[in-house]
Amino acid sequence: xxxxxxxxxxxxxxxxxxxxxxxxxxxxxxxxxxxxxxxxxxxxxxxxxxxxxxxxxxxxxxxxxxxxxxxxxxxxxxxxxxxxxxxxxxxxxxxxxxxxxxxxxxxxxxxxxxxxxxxxxxxxxxxxxxxxxxxxxxxxxxxxxxxxxxxxxxxxxxxxxxxxxxxxxxxxxxxxxxxxxxxxxxxxxxxxxxxxxxxxxxxxxxxxxxxxxxxxxxxxxxxxxxxxxxxxxxxxxxxxxxxxxxxxxxxxxxxxxxxxxxxxxxxxxxxxxxxxxxxxxxxxxxxxxxxxxxxxxxxxxxxxxxxxxxxxxxxxxxxxxxxxxxxxxxxxxxxxxxxx
Amino acid sequence: xxxxxxxxxxxxxxxxxxxxxxxxxxxxxxxxxxxxxxxxxxxxxxxxxxxxxxxxxxxxxxxxxxxxxxxxxxxxxxxxxxxxxxxxxxxxxxxxxxxxxxxxxxxxxxxxxxxxxxxxxxxxxxxxxxxxxxxxxxxxxxxxxxxxxxxxxxxxxxxxxxxxxxxxxxxxxxxxxxxxxxxxxxxxxxxxxxxxxxxxxxxxxxxxxxxxxxxxxxxxxxxxxxxxxxxxxxxxxxxxxxxxxxxxxxxxxxxxxxxxxxxxxxxxxxxxxxxxxxxxxxxxxxxxxxxxxxxxxxxxxxxxxxxxxxxxxxxxxxxxxxxxxxxxxxxxxxxxxxxxxxxxxxxxxxxxxxxxxxxxxxxxxxxxxxxxxxxxxxxxxxxxxxxxxxxxxxxxxxxxxxxxxxxxxxxxxxxxxxxxxxxxxxxxxxxxxxxxxxxxxxxxxxxxxxxxxxxxxxxxxxxxxxxxxxxxxxxxxxxxxxxxxxxxxxxxxxxxxxxxxxxxxxxxxxxxxxxxxxxxxxxxxxxxxxxxxxxxxxxxxxxxxxxxxxxxxxx
Ligand SMILES: Cc1cc2nc3c(=O)[nH]c(=O)nc-3n(C[C@H](O)[C@H](O)[C@H](O)COP(=O)(O)OP(=O)(O)OC[C@H]3O[C@@H](n4cnc5c(N)ncnc54)[C@H](O)[C@@H]3O)c2cc1C
Ligand code: SF4
Ligand code: SF4
Ligand code: FES
Numbered sequence: 001x002x003x004x005x006x007x008x009x010x011x012x013x014x015x016x017x018x019x020x021x022x023x024x025x026x027x028x029x030x031x032x033x034x035x036x037x038x039x040x041x042x043x044x045x046x047x048x049x050x051x052x053x054x055x056x057x058x059x060x061x062x063x064x065x066x067x068x069x070x071x072x073x074x075x076x077x078x079x080x081x082x083x084x085x086x087x088x089x090x091x092x093x094x095x096x097x098x099x100x101x102x103x104x105x106x107x108x109x110x111x112x113x114x115x116x117x118x119x120x121x122x123x124x125x126x127x128x129x130x131x132x133x134x135x136x137x138x139x140x141x142x143x144x145x146x147x148x149x150x151x152x153x154x155x156x157x158x159x160x161x162x163x164x165x166x167x168x169x170x171x172x173x174x175x176x177x178x179x180x181x182x183x184x185x186x187x188x189x190x191x192x193x194x195x196x197x198x199x200x201x202x203x204x205x206x207x208x209x210x211x212x213x214x215x216x217x218x219x220x221x222x223x224x225x226x227x228x229x230x231x232x233x234x235x236x237x238x239x240x241x242x243x244x245x246x247x248x249x250x251x252x253x254x255x256x257x258x259x260x261x262x263x264x265x266x267x268x269x270x271x272x273x274x275x276x277x278x279x280x281x282x283x284x285x286x287x288x289x290x291x292x293x294x295x296x297x298x299x300x301x302x303x304x305x306x307x308x309x310x311x312x313x314x315x316x317x318x319x320x321x322x323x324x325x326x327x328x329x330x331x332x333x334x335x336x337x338x339x340x
Numbered sequence: 341x342x343x344x345x346x347x348x349x350x351x352x353x354x355x356x357x358x359x360x361x362x363x364x365x366x367x368x369x370x371x372x373x374x375x376x377x378x379x380x381x382x383x384x385x386x387x388x389x390x391x392x393x394x395x396x397x398x399x400x401x402x403x404x405x406x407x408x409x410x411x412x413x414x415x416x417x418x419x420x421x422x423x424x425x426x427x428x429x430x431x432x433x434x435x436x437x438x439x440x441x442x443x444x445x446x447x448x449x450x451x452x453x454x455x456x457x458x459x460x461x462x463x464x465x466x467x468x469x470x471x472x473x474x475x476x477x478x479x480x481x482x483x484x485x486x487x488x489x490x491x492x493x494x495x496x497x498x499x500x501x502x503x504x505x506x507x508x509x510x511x512x513x514x515x516x517x518x519x520x521x522x523x524x525x526x527x528x529x530x531x532x533x534x535x536x537x538x539x540x541x542x543x544x545x546x547x548x549x550x551x552x553x554x555x556x557x558x559x560x561x562x563x564x565x566x567x568x569x570x571x572x573x574x575x576x577x578x579x580x581x582x583x584x585x586x587x588x589x590x591x592x593x594x595x596x597x598x599x600x601x602x603x604x605x606x607x608x609x610x611x612x613x614x615x616x617x618x619x620x621x622x623x624x625x626x627x628x629x630x631x632x633x634x635x636x637x638x639x640x641x642x643x644x645x646x647x648x649x650x651x652x653x654x655x656x657x658x659x660x661x662x663x664x665x666x667x668x669x670x671x672x673x674x675x676x677x678x679x680x681x682x683x684x685x686x687x688x689x690x691x692x693x694x695x696x697x698x699x700x701x702x703x704x705x706x707x708x709x710x711x712x713x714x715x716x717x718x719x720x721x722x723x724x725x726x727x728x729x730x731x732x733x734x735x736x737x738x739x740x741x742x743x744x745x746x747x748x749x750x751x752x753x754x755x756x757x758x759x760x761x762x763x764x765x766x767x768x769x770x771x772x773x774x775x776x777x778x779x780x781x782x783x784x785x786x787x788x789x790x791x792x793x794x795x796x797x798x799x800x801x802x803x804x805x806x807x808x809x810x811x812x813x814x815x816x817x818x819x820x821x822x823x824x825x826x827x828x829x830x831x832x833x834x835x836x837x838x839x840x841x842x843x844x845x846x847x848x849x850x851x852x853x854x855x856x857x858x859x860x861x862x863x864x865x866x867x868x869x870x871x872x873x874x875x876x877x878x879x880x881x882x883x884x885x886x887x888x889x890x891x892x893x894x895x
Binding site: 010031048086094095097 | 707708709711783785
């Protein structure tokens with residue numbers, strides 16, 4: 001029933017907690033009861049059917065890998081969003097959703113890291129950051145965490161109680177809430193600007209930065225960190241937002257043939273289209289979860305032809321040589337023969 | 341073999357029709373030949389049923405049998421040679437009985453018996469090889485070497501149309517609806533077609549008579565269903581699975597569904613509808629069963645994947661059945677009534693315990709999926725109740741146009757036209773739909789116009805009767821001809837039920853119908869030109885052009 005049944009396992013929703021007026025946390029267990037193996041910061045790609053359309057979306061795990069029998073995702077409403085709003089409106093404990101194995105390079109194990117960690121997040125971007133924090137507190141005796149979270153006001157702080165609990169329980173976890181309208185002592189007021197950044201981050205030496213949130217927010221955080229001289233390899237960011245189709249690249253208007261022999265399909269495509277869009281409109285069962293070259297779900301193999309690749313993030317050298325590409329991050333520049 | 345009755349038929353640049361060792365549907369040449377013999381034999385039975393009536397001799401068993409057995413030759417119904425042969429022999433037994441009574445009555449009245457047609461005189465060979473040798477004599481296109489192609493086309497149009505009507509007669513009969521005058525008219529036409537008529541005008545007229553006959557049959561069917569199960573009302577149906585053992589009921593027979601619901605009550609087994617059984621959820625006497633939990637799957641051509649994925653027992657109460665061995669569920673699918681597939685268990689009588697036992701042995705659904713609810717049940721009454729509100733919205737200019745987008749589904753890619761059409765229809769238009777073509781779009785969001793849903797699911801193909809009633813009511817309210825209403829019909833055809841519904845619409849004077857995805861293989865260019873001239877009948881074009889043309893009417 002799924003696009004590719006072998007990639008998905010049934011996950012059963014076991015609980016639902018309303019975090020804010022537009023955000024809820026859902027917990028899941030594997031239908032076959034097997035434990036989840038993942039690295040703090042990784043995400044799961046779910047398959048969700050909305051109005052007869054199978055859609056794939058990535059959600060970062062907000063839970064800690066230390067409790068492997070369950071995972072949690074935290075979903076925030078997106079204006080006009082198909083999947084997020086569908087989940088918030090309809091997903092209840094007991095429902096099954098097909099999910100892929102956890103994946104993602106933005107995590108506490110694969111990213112070069114020091115003991116002192118700066119976690120900067122805003123909105124739903126809190127999810128991988130809190131997972132990283134939970135895991136570090138449990139597994140890194142020498143760790144020190146500055147957890148910086150931005151929201152408009154206290155009501156919009158996702159997992160507010162959990163953040164307070166961590167701060168109260170463990171002195172290695174320092175919470176900095178940056179709120180448009182501060183609600184209590186210690187809340188920092190205003191938007192995160194350079195001055196505020198400097199106030200929180202008094203020292204950058206020996207520190208690693210992880211950030212996740214709206215694009216403009218992350219751009220600012222990264223810029224401040226660079227300006228303060230943090231080395232690029234210790235700055236990590238995770239984008240939730242699909243790369244817009246317009247970034248794909250200029251089109252010469254030329255028409256090419258896209259062939260998928262195993263599915264018996266040949267379609268006409270246009271120079272400059274992303275391979276993912278072209279495959280989706282041809283009705284090929286490709287999964288584009290993040291649409292921005294991070295999740296790897298759209299991996300496909302080019303048997304002939306060339307694309308312009310903007311990301312090969314999740315692919316190994318061998319795979320690239322063998323012709324594997326990320327369809328979402330590949331701009332069509334010639335006739336192509338692809339395999340899924 | 342030669343069979344050209346459905347949209348799937350083999351089409352080469354030079355010829356149309358399945359005429360090799362197997363039809364596209366999987367029907368073997370042997371079964372196809374036996375079906376031809378059966379139809380020929382039935383034409384003989386009908387001859388004597390008609391003649392006997394002149395003396396008031398009416399045999400209800402024969403009146404029931406002929407349409408029922410004819411139904412067995414409809415596309416995707418019965419693939420079992422032995423059962424087809426059995427029906428053919430039964431047909432001749434009935435013929436012989438009627439002939440005896442008729443001839444005796446003639447003698448008593450001192451009247452000369454009418455000269456029997458070749459079909460009425462035909463004798464089935466005693467053994468299988470003999471039967472197959474006889475097949476050319478009974479072929480549906482017999483005499484094609486000497487008969488004008490247009491005549492042949494109209495004969496087939498009539499034969500296939502009447503077959504569709506026969507199927508509906510059988511559906512009505514199961515619901516306790518039989519009518520002597522309908523049966524008389526059926527036999528008259530069936531017998532006449534057995535005489536190999538050759539006059540174009542008479543055949544065209546016959547096609548209209550078949551349409552009229554079917555209008556009465558659909559009314560009977562409507563009466564049978566609503567009297568037995570109540571009037572359909574708008575009802576929400578979950579199209580996602582819930583955990584538990586499961587039985588899937590497909591086809592058109594609501595009585596079978598009721599029996600299965602009664603016999604599974606309290607067993608913990610959930611019952612799902614499939615395909616044309618979806619409208620069942622609208623009927624009060626069926627949806628009162630809590631374990632009628634939802635609808636599963638889509639149209640017939642997706643069976644081999646969807647049935648394979650269904651973790652329970654499956655019952656095929658009527659068409660459309662396709663090869664169950666491809667998806668390896670032959671051991672958990674059951675046929676009913678006229679349906680058959682070699683090696684598949686056939687349930688006679690009213691006891692479904694074998695099906696229930698089979699469902700118990702299957703895993704059932706393990707998980708609950710996020711529910712997705714669609715609304716069905718806009719049958720005649722519901723439409724009539726909504727009519728005042730609809731008329732109000734038309735008068736206020738909020739509803740500009742109606743489209744009836746319905747008919748059979750199939751697996752040709754051109755059928756995406758129907759999905760695209762409904763998606764492109766402007767927001768101030770209402771779409772009525774029926775039959776299994778709806779599965780291409782019935783799970784998509786359409787919204788509403790001041791409370792009136794933009795997509796109204798009327799029901800099964802025969803519920804086109806309800807759509808006609810709504811159109812008639814609107815025409816009356818606006819004091820105009822049906823063709824002056826802001827309404828267009830966009831039909832998809834696959835098999836013979838769709839053909840007869842089309843004939844009914846044409847016979848009622850409905851003009852400018854569009855059909856697709858392709859024209860019936862048995863219609864010649866000449867005939868298409870005639871249908872276009874007389875009825876404005878056209879094939880579908882592009883969605884944009886078609887919509888633009890149709891909406892001009894309401895501009
Ligand atoms: C690696 C990864 C991890 C993610 N983790 C989470 C998570 O933990 N929690 C969570 O809620 N979401 C998360 N997302 C985002 C999520 O996958 C979906 O993209 C998001 O929910 C929108 O999907 P949708 O179908 O609801 O919206 P769509 O119908 O796809 O989009 C509707 C509109 O919203 C815009 N949009 C898409 N995503 C976002 C966004 N994140 N913020 C603002 N606007 C957006 C689109 O450009 C579009 O204009 C993650 C994404 C990625 C790639
Ligand atoms: S029913 Fe259709 S597919 Fe089957 S043999 Fe006849 S024309 Fe061919
Ligand atoms: S509408 Fe036609 S194709 Fe569909 S199930 Fe009914 S008879 Fe078969
Ligand atoms: S869709 Fe995630 S890498 Fe392409």
